[in-house]
Amino acid sequence: MLHSTDKSSGRTSQKSAPLLSAENLSRQVSANWIWSNISFDLVPGDRLALTGASGSGKSLLLRTLAGLDVIATGPSGEYGSISFEGKSLHEWEMPQYRSKVCYIQQQPAFFDETVEANFKRVFRLKTHQNSRYDRGKILKWLNRLSLPATASDFSGGVNAAGFLERPAKELSGGETQIAALLRVLQLEPQILLLDEPTSSLDVEMTKLFEKLLEKWQTEIPENQNNSSNSTVQRAWIWVSHNPDQLRRMCRKTFCLDSDNGN
Amino acid sequence: METNYIFLSSGQLIMASVLITVNIGLSLILKLGLVKQWSIASLRMVGQLLMVGFLLDWVFALNNPFWILGVAVFMATVASITAVGRTGKRFAAIYLNSFISILGAAFFVMFFALSGILQIDPWYSPQYLFPLLGMVLGNTLNGISLALERFMESLSVRRKEVEMLLSLGATSWEAAHELIRDALRTSMIPTLNSMMVMGIVSLPGMMTGQILAGVSPGEAVRYQIMMIFVIASTAALGATMVVVLAFRALFNSRHQLLLERLRSVT
Numbered sequence: 152m153l154h155s156t157d158k159s160s161g162r163t164s165q166k167s168a169p170l171l172s173a174e175n176l177s178r179q180v181s182a183n184w185i186w187s188n189i190s191f192d193l194v195p196g197d198r199l200a201l202t203g204a205s206g207s208g209k210s211l212l213l214r215t216l217a218g219l220d221v222i223a224t225g226p227s228g229e230y231g232s233i234s235f236e237g238k239s240l241h242e243w244e245m246p247q248y249r250s251k252v253c254y255i256q257q258q259p260a261f262f263d264e265t266v267e268a269n270f271k272r273v274f275r276l277k278t279h280q281n282s283r284y285d286r287g288k289i290l291k292w293l294n295r296l297s298l299p300a301t302a303s304d305f306s307g308g309v310n311a312a313g314f315l316e317r318p319a320k321e322l323s324g325g326e327t328q329i330a331a332l333l334r335v336l337q338l339e340p341q342i343l344l345l346d347e348p349t350s351s352l353d354v355e356m357t358k359l360f361e362k363l364l365e366k367w368q369t370e371i372p373e374n375q376n377n378s379s380n381s382t383v384q385r386a387w388i389w390v391s392h393n394p395d396q397l398r399r400m401c402r403k404t405f406c407l408d409s410d411n412g413n
Numbered sequence: 414m415e416t417n418y419i420f421l422s423s424g425q426l427i428m429a430s431v432l433i434t435v436n437i438g439l440s441l442i443l444k445l446g447l448v449k450q451w452s453i454a455s456l457r458m459v460g461q462l463l464m465v466g467f468l469l470d471w472v473f474a475l476n477n478p479f480w481i482l483g484v485a486v487f488m489a490t491v492a493s494i495t496a497v498g499r500t501g502k503r504f505a506a507i508y509l510n511s512f513i514s515i516l517g518a519a520f521f522v523m524f525f526a527l528s529g530i531l532q533i534d535p536w537y538s539p540q541y542l543f544p545l546l547g548m549v550l551g552n553t554l555n556g557i558s559l560a561l562e563r564f565m566e567s568l569s570v571r572r573k574e575v576e577m578l579l580s581l582g583a584t585s586w587e588a589a590h591e592l593i594r595d596a597l598r599t600s601m602i603p604t605l606n607s608m609m610v611m612g613i614v615s616l617p618g619m620m621t622g623q624i625l626a627g628v629s630p631g632e633a634v635r636y637q638i639m640m641i642f643v644i645a646s647t648a649a650l651g652a653t654m655v656v657v658l659a660f661r662a663l664f665n666s667r668h669q670l671l672l673e674r675l676r677s678v679t
Contacts, residue, residue, distance in 0.1 A: 217580055221669055245668040250582035260577040278582040338581065 167194045168237065170386055171216070171252060171342055176231030178211055179223060185211055186407055189231070193342065196368070196383035200397040201390045203407030209390045210257065212407065213344040216388070217254030218245050235342075246278040253340035257347055259331030261319035266330050269319050273334060285337065289315070292333055295366070296359045324351030329360065336367060343387040349396065361400055418627045430455070473539045481537050485546055489516045492550040496558040496655075502565040504674045510658035514557055518651035519549050526643045548619060548640060549647045552604065556648035557655045560600035564656050565675060567592045568663060575670055585664035593656050600652040604645045611641060 169192035177187035185208035193199060201209050214220045215233070218240060222229045233240045235252060261269050271284045293300045293314055301313035314326070322330060328351055335343065343364075349357045368385045391397050397404070433455050440447040472484050493512040497503070523546060528536035536542075568575065571592060578588035607615065612634070619640055623633040663671055 218667065219576055219579060219669060221665070221667070221671065245579075246582040246584050249580050249668075254580040256573060256577060256580070258573070260573040262574075273581050276578075276581065276583045276587055278584075334581070 167196075167382075169193060170195050170197070170384075171233070171235050173216065174232045174234075176212070176215065176222070176233070178208060178215065178220075178230070180208075180211070187230075189407075191405055193386050193388065195341075195386060197386040197403065198368075198401040199386070199388045200401035200404045201388050201407065202397065202404055207407040209407055210346055213254055213346050213388065213390060217252060217344055218243075218248055219254065244278075246276070250278050250338050251340055252342045252344065253335045253338060254344040255328075255331050255335055255346060255348060257350070258324075259327055259334075261322075261327065261330065263320050264318065265316055266319050266322070267315035269330070270315075270334055270337060273338065279338065282338075288337060289333060292336065292363060295363050296329060296356070298329070325349075325353065325356060328352060329356070332360070332364075341385055343385075345387055345389045347391055348389070349391070349393075357396070361396070364400070418625075430459070469539070469543055472543075476539070478535065478537050481539050481542065485537075485542065486516065488546060488550055489519060492554045493557075496554045496561070499558040500562045500565065500678075502562075502569070502675045502677050504565075504659070504662050504676070506662050507561070507659070510655055510662065511557055511561070514651045514654035514658060515550065515553055517654055518553060518647045519546065522643055522647040522650065523549060526639065530639060544619070545640070545643065549644055552644045553648045553651040555603065556600045556652040559603070560596045560652035560656050561659060563599040564592060564596035564659055565663075567595060568670070569672060569675065572670065572672060579668055579670065583668075585660075585668040585670070588668075588670075589660055589664065593660060596656050597649075597652055601649055604648050608641060608645060611637075617641075 171193040172191070174190050176189040178185045189212070191199075201212065203209050211220065215222065218233075222231055222233075224230070235243060235248060240248065262272060264272075267286075267289075270289060273279060274282060274284050290300050298314045299305050299311075300315050302311065302316060304313055305311055314330075317326075319327075319330060328348055332348060349360050352360060364387070368387070369383055371384075389397065389401055391400075433451060436451045437448055439445065440451060468484070472480055475481075490512060493515045494508060496515065497507050497511045500507075523542070524536060526545065527533050527538075527541055531541060533541050568589075575588045575592070579585070611617065617637050617640075620630075620633045620637040623636060624630055663674060665671060
């Protein structure tokens with residue numbers, strides 16, 4: 152029954168105000184409508200699986216939600232709208248919006264320097280000038296993934312560079328995906344837009360990765376000092392070709408296949 | 414200037430043109446298949462230069478600022494079109510951007526050189542303006558086309574890197590900064606290299622021209638030194654302007670990269 156949800160059931164019956172909502176989004180690529188009139192709400196705590204055949208535009212939808220792609224303008228205004236925390240995307244400063252609604256590329260890019268330098272570099276951006284690189288947090292996450300952070304973390308005299316010390320360009324596909332996730336998590340995003348985030352990970356690592364995210368979601372963000380608000384705030388949209396993973400990690404499904412387009 | 418300068422008569426020009434038979438002859442003997450091209454190229458070269466000579470004589474004689482500046486703007490227009498012509502990708506405003514950059518940079522530096530350094534009155538005096546402008550435009554054109562080409566190419570090739578930065582909260586300027594720097598460095602290296610070996614490997618055309626016209630070498634190098642500085646600064650300024658304009662054309666105020674605005678030309 153997982154894949155039977157249609158666009159109307161994407162709307163939630165929960166009471167909480169939507170965190171992110173999409174209204175009548177349509178996307179055209181060289182005269183073909185990839186999807187049209189998509190609407191859904193994402194409430195705090197949501198775990199939404201985004202499914203659809205190859206070429207159904209899952210990545211395009213994530214990119215659009217991340218504000219990386221332009222919403223085209225037709226004769227009657229823009230083809231759909233997005234709002235976050237009740238504010239239209241037009242009212243948000245994009246750098247600020249994008250550090251709350253974080254998109255992780257399918258094949259993440261890195262600078263040619265160590266993993267840790269890549270993590271630190273993010274905090275040189277103007278939007279993050281008030282936050283600092285927190286090594287402790289990264290070490291905690293690496294520990295949960297049972298990855299040795301530095302050379303001294305190896306036991307029994309193994310002489311190898313730790314995860315943080317390795318040149319980012321030499322990471323394997325799976326390690327790149329892990330590094331990309333941690334790079335984003337340190338920004339304390341509210342929504343993660345995950346585009347096949349574990350496609351290059353082995354079964355064991357995928358499990359640890361999923362556990363890490365489950366734990367992350369239920370944690371109360373550090374900057375949330377409103378103690379009355381102790382419900383889960385964080386949410387994600389997850390694209391994967393692995394139905395088992397989506398069953399484990401998501402509670403709702405939004406399918407982009409043809410019956411959505413009209 | 415008047416000392417030992419030899420005026421070239423038409424007969425002497427015809428004698429010089431006999432030399433093209435060397436090229437044509439070699440092409441025939443070695444079957445290079447270049448006979449036609451050599452003929453066309455020589456005719457074009459002679460025709461174009463004679464026309465420029467006439468045109469400049471005419472503008473010099475008129476000595477009317479509007480005509481002088483009109484011809485200068487025309488030269489800048491041709492240079493800006495040529496600069497874009499060498500790039501492999503285009504966007505809608507690219508010709509306009511190239512024109513603004515070449516004209517803006519050339520006007521700014523030339524004005525400083527003519528009225529500030531040489532203190533010519535009026536500053537648009539064609540005897541100084543046109544030779545200087547010709548050299549400046551040629552070099553700025555190279556700088557602009559290198560910078561444009563490199564910037565557009567790396568935006569396409571390094572798109573993932575740019576969008577990674579954007580999705581981590583970078584402004585479009587922060588995301589493109591590295592590519593802008595890279596494009597500017599690329600465009601400046603030829604000028605830098607030629608400055609390094611100036612006088613050792615190459616004897617610049619203007620200097621040799623002045624020496625032929627009877628100026629002492631010691632005097633001619635002084636002009637050349639000024640000229641190199643003028644050329645280097647104009648090329649740098651033009652390249653910077655064109656890359657900033659291209660940046661503004663390929664990103665919007667929503668900090669989105671608009672690669673769909675780039676069209677490849679084949």
